[in-house]
Amino acid sequence: MASPCLPEELLIATLARLLEGCRTIAVGVSSPIPGSAALLAKEQSRTPVHVDVLESFGGNSFTEGSVELFDRAAQGRVDAFFLGGGQIDGAANINLVGVGDYPATKVRWPGSFGSAYLYFMVPRVILFREEHTRRVFVPNVDFISAPGVSGEEIYRPGGPHAMVTGLGRFSFDKARARFRLESVHPGYTLTDIAENTGFDFDHDDVPAETPEPDAATLAAIRGPVAEEIAKSYPKFAERVFPAA
Amino acid sequence: MTIEFCDSVEQLMAKVPDGAHLAFAKDLAGAPMAAVRALIRAGTKDLRIVTVPTSGWPVELLVGAGVVSSVETSGISLGEYGGAPRFNAAIKQGAISIKDATCPAIYAALQAGEKGIPFIPLRGVIGSDVQAYRDDWKVIDNPFAEGGGDPVLLLPAIRPEIAVFHARRADRNGNVYVGIQRELTVLAHAAQETLVTVEEIVDGDLMASEESAAAMLPGVYVSAVAEAPRGAWPLGFLDMYTEDEAHLAEYAALARSDEGFASYLLREVHVAGELESA
Known part of the structure; x- marks a missing residue:
């Protein structure tokens, strides 16, 4: 009898479903759960899927440095990418820079990395942030590392497609610059999400529950995905997949 | 040398x-x-x-x-x-x-440096606070766009x-x-x-x-x-x-x-x- 689904496994399976149909997926630094989801999507796809994990030896196909990721993205060669944020607001603006008045922010995060570019270029950007609190999901971000939407005059083939948090899964309507709650993870309620979100979002009166991965998916996560992700994230793999 | x-x-x-x-x-x-x-x-x-x-x-x-x-x-x-x-x-x-x-702005600006050209255009970035706080970056309309428009970011080398x-x-x-x-x-x-x-x-x-x-x-x-x-x-x-x-x-x-x-x-x-x- 397989052990019950862990929260990380639910997130991996939920993110992987959002990647269905993608041919090329890129994953940024410090992203073991998105990385696992990309590997699961590849594992379960009937057509070939190419996954590039940044800053991992052997995990990507860049021979010209990571500039290649950006060049490929600008040419439409990258179908999906993950972004997060120290703050995310209801219009899908993301902040990776800090809290308070810029530049002397009272809390400083690493910086915007490639977000100000990839958010514009990659068609299916999936926002992922495990912590779902009002500290993260704010009415307005303090610094816009990358805007959720742009005016019609701006060249922008890409943008936010969905958002997954520790509590639920959202879609994003670019025309209205608004999130819609699509499903609530098992064990949580719409009220939990509303209480922990600093902005309004659309939802059904009784939102769906995020489905847990089936037995075959769980086996794939605990087998080939666990083995592969351990190469880039050994500490994560040890913690989540101790048996693998 | x-x-x-x-x-x-x-x-x-x-x-x-x-x-x-x-x-x-x-x-x-x-x-x-x-x-x-x-x-x-x-x-x-x-x-x-x-x-x-x-x-x-x-x-x-x-x-x-x-x-x-x-x-x-x-x-x-x-x-x-x-x-x-x-x-x-x-x-x-x-x-x-x-x-x-x-990241791509720094790569692109270095590539301009490699080529010995004064600046280089880059897609994206416009409308972010990354751009808003950079007085040394400029936005122009793509001079090759038919009918005008198409703002694009310029970065000094x-x-x-x-x-x-x-x-x-x-x-x-x-x-x-x-x-x-x-x-x-x-x-x-x-x-x-x-x-x-x-x-x-x-x-x-x-x-x-x-x-x-x-x-x-x-x-x-x-x-x-x-x-x-x-x-x-x-x-x-x-x-x-x-x-x-x-x-x-x-x-x-x-x-x-x-x-x-x-x-x-x-x-x-x-x-x-x-x-x-x-």
Whole structure:
């Protein structure tokens, strides 16, 4: 009898479903759960899927440095990418820079990395942030590392497609610059999400529950995905997949 | 062009003047930690740093030591050891000026530097606060767009005065093996001078065979080289050695306070440096 689904496994399976149909997926630094989801999507796809994990030896196909990721993205060669944020607001603006008045922010995060570019270029950007609190999901971000939407005059083939948090899964309507709650993870309620979100979002009166991965998916996560992700994230793999 | 072979990392870093515009590549490409310690010991001040496109430990230590006046970067982090405490504290106190960038902008500006052109356009970025705070960036309408419109970002070329990195090996002509770390080639092409520390200096011409030549930065771009075995320590370096986890974890704990950082600096940079340079 397989052990019950862990929260990380639910997130991996939920993110992987959002990647269905993608041919090329890129994953940024410090992203073991998105990385696992990309590997699961590849594992379960009937057509070939190419996954590039940044800053991992052997995990990507860049021979010209990571500039290649950006060049490929600008040419439409990258179908999906993950972004997060120290703050995310209801219009899908993301902040990776800090809290308070810029530049002397009272809390400083690493910086915007490639977000100000990839958010514009990659068609299916999936926002992922495990912590779902009002500290993260704010009415307005303090610094816009990358805007959720742009005016019609701006060249922008890409943008936010969905958002997954520790509590639920959202879609994003670019025309209205608004999130819609699509499903609530098992064990949580719409009220939990509303209480922990600093902005309004659309939802059904009784939102769906995020489905847990089936037995075959769980086996794939605990087998080939666990083995592969351990190469880039050994500490994560040890913690989540101790048996693998 | 002659390449200087320095007897020590101290000698190599003595070439960096006060106020230099200094470039570092991302840590995984080869963080020149021995060079960073030598630079702090040399007392060089007011460094203006650009990271290609990110950094971690080199900038953290230099900023903590108070020798940096400005940083242009897309991200500064200690990776698995969390945020960079001294860098973050300096930002909060306004002790350094920060130019927030985004990775492809730094790459593109260096590519303009490589080509000797004054600026380069880049897609994306418009409407972000990254762009809003950069007085040195401009937006114009694409001059080739039919019917006008199509705003596009323009970035001035970056030509750092001095690039510093650590690599696997160099030959006696100053040809440096960079392997797949191609950001180092872009960086060295754009920089006016490049100072390199290497794990080893080898006999023979590394440019002689087609197989190794493809992985080389030709010595024509290199000003000076110093041998520095384990020169990336306490970080790991490619497949040659792994990071010193205990050391890095201790740093991350100490650097949370001014006193802790000061004790680290004294012990690991100044006192240890007398042994390192002996």
